[in-house]
Amino acid sequence: MSSQFVSLGLGRFVRADRVLALEPIEGEERGPGHRTRVWLDGLAQPIVASRSEAAILADLGGAAEAAAQPPPSGRRRRGGDEPPSLF
Numbered sequence: 001m002s003s004q005f006v007s008l009g010l011g012r013f014v015r016a017d018r019v020l021a022l023e024p025i026e027g028e029e030r031g032p033g034h035r036t037r038v039w040l041d042g043l044a045q046p047i048v049a050s051r052s053e054a055a056i057l058a059d060l061g062g063a064a065e066a067a068a069q070p071p072p073s074g075r076r077r078r079g080g081d082e083p084p085s086l087f
Contacts, residue, residue, distance in 0.1 A: 003015040003016055003017045003018075004016045004017075004062075006019065006056060006059045006060055007051065007056075007059065008036075008038060008047060008049035008050065008051060008056070009033070009035075009049055009050030009051040010033060010050045012047070012049070014038065014040060014047070016059075016060055018040045018041045018042065019038060019039070019040060019041075019056075019060060020039045020040060020041055021038075021039040022036055022037070022038055022039070022053040022056055022057065023036065023037040023038075023039070023046065023053075024036055024037075024052070024053045025037060025048070032050075033048070033050040034048055034050070035049060035050055035051060035052050035053075036048070036049040036051060036052060036053045036056060037049075038056065
């Protein structure tokens with residue numbers, strides 16, 4: 001199964017299925033290129049994103065919808081796997 005990628009801004013992307021949490025940066029820490037901490041599976045420290053948590057969440061929602069869509073008709077799934085037959 002392929003995963004969708006989500007932009008964190010400034011040319012950085014992460015796999016949508018690895019995002020665990022988003023934490024808005026507030027106060028004096030927030031500034032150019034510092035809007036959201038993105039916690040990822042497998043990393044002890046968050047990545048600082050230049051996009052807002054709302055923008056990242058919107059992209060995560062789009063990635064989830066795209067992953068749930070079946071492949072277009074007439075195309076085979078990756079790896080040659082065919083969906084199981086019900087009959």
